[in-house]
Amino acid sequence: MGKLKIKKADIWIDMTPMSDVMVLLLTFFMLTSTFVKNEAVKVNAPGSVSEIKVPETQVLQIIVDKSGKVFIGLDKPGYMQEMLTGFEGKFSGLTLSPLQEKNFVGLASFGVPMNKMSDVLKHEASDINNIQKDMGIPLDSINGGMSEFQCWVDAARNASFGDDMKIAIKADAATKYGVVKKMMSELQDMSENRYYLITTLKKEEAE
Numbered sequence: 648m649g650k651l652k653i654k655k656a657d658i659w660i661d662m663t664p665m666s667d668v669m670v671l672l673l674t675f676f677m678l679t680s681t682f683v684k685n686e687a688v689k690v691n692a693p694g695s696v697s698e699i700k701v702p703e704t705q706v707l708q709i710i711v712d713k714s715g716k717v718f719i720g721l722d723k724p725g726y727m728q729e730m731l732t733g734f735e736g737k738f739s740g741l742t743l744s745p746l747q748e749k750n751f752v753g754l755a756s757f758g759v760p761m762n763k764m765s766d767v768l769k770h771e772a773s774d775i776n777n778i779q780k781d782m783g784i785p786l787d788s789i790n791g792g793m794s795e796f797q798c799w800v801d802a803a804r805n806a807s808f809g810d811d812m813k814i815a816i817k818a819d820a821a822t823k824y825g826v827v828k829k830m831m832s833e834l835q836d837m838s839e840n841r842y843y844l845i846t847t848l849k850k851e852e853a854e
Contacts, residue, residue, distance in 0.1 A: 701843045706813045707803045708845075710756055713819040715826035716783025718758030719799050726808055727752045733802030743768060750775060758783045761795055786829055797833050804839075814842035 689712075703722065710718040721727050731751050735741050738761060743751070747768035751757060759767045759779045767778050785795045793801065804812050814834070818827050834842065 701815050701845060702813050705808050705811045706815050706843075707800065708756065709814065709816045709830065709842075710758075711816070711818040711822050711827060711830065712780075712783075713821035715823060716758060716781075717786060717796055717830060718756040718779075718783065719796075719803075720754065720756030721803065724752045726803075726806065727754070727757075729806035729808070730799065730803045733805050734799055737798050737802065741765070760785055786826075786833060794833060796830065797837055800834065800837060800839065814839060815845055816842055817845040 705726070706722050708720050708722075710720070712718075721730060728748070731743075731748060735743065741761060741764065743765060747765065750768045750770075750772045753772050754775060757779065759782050763782065767775060767782075770778060784799060788794045789798075800814075803809065806812075816827075816830075834840070
C-alpha cells in the first residue's frame with residue numbers, strides 16, 4: 648500500500664504590521680529622547696544614602712570641579728540665550744557675534760571669565776569645552792559689587808523662566824569645603840537660599 652503524501656502548503660506571513668509598529672516605536676523614541684550634551688568638566692559627586700529627584704526643566708545647574716572652578720548651565724538652549732542676553736546687558740564692553748552666541752547656546756555648561764568670553768567663543772563649538780575646563784567663573788566681587796558668578800545667576804533669574812527657576816549644585820567629592828561655602832554664601836547674599844545638592848546614591852553601610 649502506498650504512503651499517503653501530505654500536500655505541503657506554502658506559509659506566508661504578512662510583515663507589514665510589524666514594520667508599522669517598528670516605525671512608530673522609532674518615531675516615538677526619536678521625538679521623546681533628550682540628547683545629553685558634554686559638560687565642561689567631569690564631576691564625581693559625593694555619595695549619599697538618600698536620593699531626591701532633581702527637576703528636569705528650568706534648572707540652573709552650578710558645577711564645581713575638584714579644583715574649585717565654577718561652571719553654570721541651563722537645560723534648554725532658549726534659556727541659555729536669555730541668560731546670555733541678560734549677562735551682556737550688565738557689561739557695556741561685552742559684545743558677541745551671532746556665531747559666538749550660537750556657540751554659547753549650544754553648550755551644556757559654561758565657565759569662562761567675562762574678559763575671555765569673546766576669545767573662547769570664537770573657537771569651534773567642539774573645542775570650547777577643552778579650553779574652558781581650566782578657567783571657571785570668578786567668585787570675586789567686581790569693584791565691591793556683584794561677582795561675575797552672581798551676575799550670571801541674576802541674569803538667569805531675570806529671564807522669562809526666572810520665577811520658576813530652580814538651582815542645583817553639583818560639586819566634586821574632592822572639592823574643598825571653603826570653595827563650596829563661598830559659592831553658597833554668594834547665593835545667600837542674593838536671597839537664593841533654596842537649592843538642590845546633586846549626589847550619587849550609595850548603599851547604606853551595615854553596622
